[in-house]
Amino acid sequence: MRLFRAIGRTIRRVLVNQAATLLTALRGIATNRMRAFLSTIGIAIGVATLMTIYGLTAGLTSSFTRQLAALGSSTMYVSSRPWVIRGDWWLYRNRPPITREDVEALRRRGDLLDAVAPVANAAAEVSYRGERIGQVQVQGTTSEYIDTSTLKLAAGRFLSPLEGAGTGQIAVIGSEVAERLFKQASPLGARISLGPQRFTVIGVLMPQGKAFGRSLDNLVIIPIDTFGRVYGMRRDMAIAVTAAPDALFRAEDQVIEILRSERGLGAGDDDTFSINRQSELLKIFNEETSALFGVAIAVGLVTLLVGGIGVMNIMLVSVTERTREIGVRRALGARRRTILIQFLTESAVVTMVGGAIGTAVGMIGCQIIDKVAPVSAELSAPAALGALVFSALIGLLFGTWPAYRAAHLDPIESLRFE
């Protein structure tokens, strides 16, 4: 019982001290607003740099993962070249295009493959009753494409197996195309123009969002044979292949095996195709960006270091100036620890104000980047909070030496200090 009371008393004493200490610290800063502000500018710049970099990283990563998610995690893309070519690009130059025969071979023999869909890409102008959109991504594919992707229908239906293989003048449109051509009206059944061709809309896709400043919803999907007739049969295409997640690696081996035999490659020949996967892309992305952001973060940290030293300097000056005050406080019964905490609090508050200014500037910076540049930048609330906590920690770190000096001043000397 007595122990509890003693603990309670200690806690109360600490709390009373904290509230009073915070007030004291705020007053200490308030009496020298300009100096506190100037000393915190370094911190503000450092935090602003870090926050902008962080926002940029977060924005890029999320837009990248969004785009990757659209590719599907258990989907492989067979194409004539790798997505990211590093090094000997000429090795890939003379590879033959992916053909309908390759697709057929995979469909016929790939018993581990859940869905196989050819995907050919083109760009075209799309219009409907005078409304036109200049550059729309046109994809030619089959009914199985929806199973290899994360596309979802908002209205209507996707290509049926029969239509996918046929040459019907039908189209599934992305949400942005639907919005811009039809506003509120339902596009189902309407006949839109793709260049000189007319297509009947049979389905509308759910929005997928933006990636790298490009909308993923500015899209028209048509049957692969129709695509071939309009844009040419001999185009290079990709094959989207899905397998059960646990069979992905075996499925990849099977795809390689089928395509090698289909293309008549001997044992010593290199593959004349590449299998691309979302995870590889993510790996490459992480490799490429981490070095860049590493450098940028190092710059931000150096700025913070310089800012922190600035704060330390100002705090040392402040301690000297307030020597008498410290002496008075000690004479009135302040322990060393109390003085230490007072000055630590003060420097933490100063750097936190700097952190808040920096976070605000960083947020504005991210919004400007978001508006002006093709990349998105986003700052989450936890990131902003983290920046505040981090800058307070900097204040504690760089306030330690001045606060220690303040706490260890001799009370008698301090009282006599002029």
Added chain:
Amino acid sequence: MSVLLELARISRLYQMGSETIYALRNVSFTVDRGEYVGIVGSSGSGKSTLLNILGCLDTATSGTYRLAGKDVRDASDDQLSDLRNREIGFVFQTFQLLARTTALENVELPLVYRGVRAGERRRRAREALARVGLASRMRHRPNELSGGQRQRVAIARALVTEPSILLADEPTGNLDSATGHEILGLFRELNEAGNTLILITHEPNIAAQCPRALRMSDGYVLDDGPGSRVVADLMVGVRF
């Protein structure tokens, strides 16, 4: 009367290079609760060193000092801080009030270090200010107060913790003589109300008003007796 503080053969040495300076030599005396003691001496007589030791700002090189029954010699820095907070009320020549801080907040300060809640703190600080006649000046800052008023705030700050002893170091040194007299009058009132006071001064005529005075010179206590008698002897230059 009970003994409040007791000094036995207190010495304080300073090492200045190779030279040893004796600031206090074998000082022994006791002060009872409720006494009003003046300590008089010229500068360099050791009275400031004595004040620092009495106020637990400094510790003796040798000898024992018991304050309110506690031996101060082996106290840690934290314990000394707590002793100052609980047992001592300081009044300085230069007032030593915190600038840009109201009278009320200045008086509250020692209670903050004792961990007293804000409401209670305010109430006690108001009482203390009322006691020194400054009830109407609580919201003023030191630079808005006269010298005498500042010293009253300092006295209120010293009283607010209800310490065992008030230690005043040349409390009238920065005041004109009329204001000085007011402050000395206030001290007398406080003493009559039961407070123990030790007043350090270099002015014999102030020491003469104290019921008891110690005369110091070269680190020694040379005389101890009723203030008027000690000062009278000092004036005629009687030495033993």
